[in-house]
């Protein structure tokens with residue numbers, strides 16, 4: 001169902017949130033967990049950034065090293081830091097599960113992050129008011145905001161802050177920073193949602209970074225009828241062809257599907273759904289029209305550079321057109337400066 005800006009996706013989260021986060025057994029042959037000397041005494045912003053660097057913390061939402069993000073956030077003079085504790089993908093629940101079980105660590109991590117980048121405020125972002133109430137019961141100090149369930153919730157929420165400069169940091173990155181600053185613990189593990197119709201037991205697993213993706217399926221069980229494995233997100237994620245590939249800090253979910261999505265496309269029917277779904281005010285069908293010309297005019301590819309690649313436009317298109325990919329190509333043309 002389409003709503004004003006963004007799109008409402010059918011959710012499949014209940015199953016993997018039934019159980020607490022489970023721990024994936026680590027083989028004896030696997031390298032031991034790493035530790036370093038944590039900052040001591042009355043430490044400041046630089047020591048926090050140094051701890052994030054020593055702990056090799058990666059933000060699970062964008063794959064960027066946290067120390068780099070903190071330096072950039074400081075330069076940009078961010079007003080509000082937002083801990084992203086919502087999972088926009090219909091199957092993924094690793095951020096929600098991490099928040100429910102590590103509320104205190106996430107609150108402490110947010111305080112460290114705000115101190116490191118000089119932000120005056122911070123908030124924990126959840127999807128619904130019901131989830132916010134649940135977290136408040138765990139820790140009444142949690143300062144929460146509900147982003148809503150329309151996809152892409154993170155982009156839509158940013159609009160509500162108006163001119164204030166905001167920056168998102170992943171829930172797991174926040175908790176990892178607390179472990180680094182308090183105990184000198186490197187980011188050795190990550191929480192991964194294993195779900196999808198091809199998975200026997202859907203759950204969130206705390207896995208050692210570097211172990212093969214296959215080990216997640218060995219633990220949860222996977223159907224022989226599985227036809228497609230995706231990591232990242234079922235909306236914008238990547239197809240996995242090699243299950244010996246390592247689990248990384250930004251492997252938030254692994255989804256096994258027994259049916260491949262159909263990719264039949266038809267011509268545009270001019271319904272305008274793509275425009276209504278776009279959180280960035282782009283008119284994807286107009287860009288499509290221009291891109292279908294032999295020589296697209298970059299001046300007519302309006303706002304293509306504002307695209308965040310959320311794929312909401314592609315999701316709602318009744319003609320099955322890959323608008324997101326098209327807008328991405330249009331943005332590349334604009335960036336290249338090819339105005340001939």
Ligand code: SF4
Nearest residue numbers: 278307308310311313
């Ligand atoms: S992928 Fe780009 S054009 Fe499409 S809805 Fe998202 S921001 Fe808009």
Ligand code: SF4
Nearest residue numbers: 268269271272274317
């Ligand atoms: S959603 Fe698809 S069919 Fe509708 S206007 Fe956009 S491109 Fe055309």
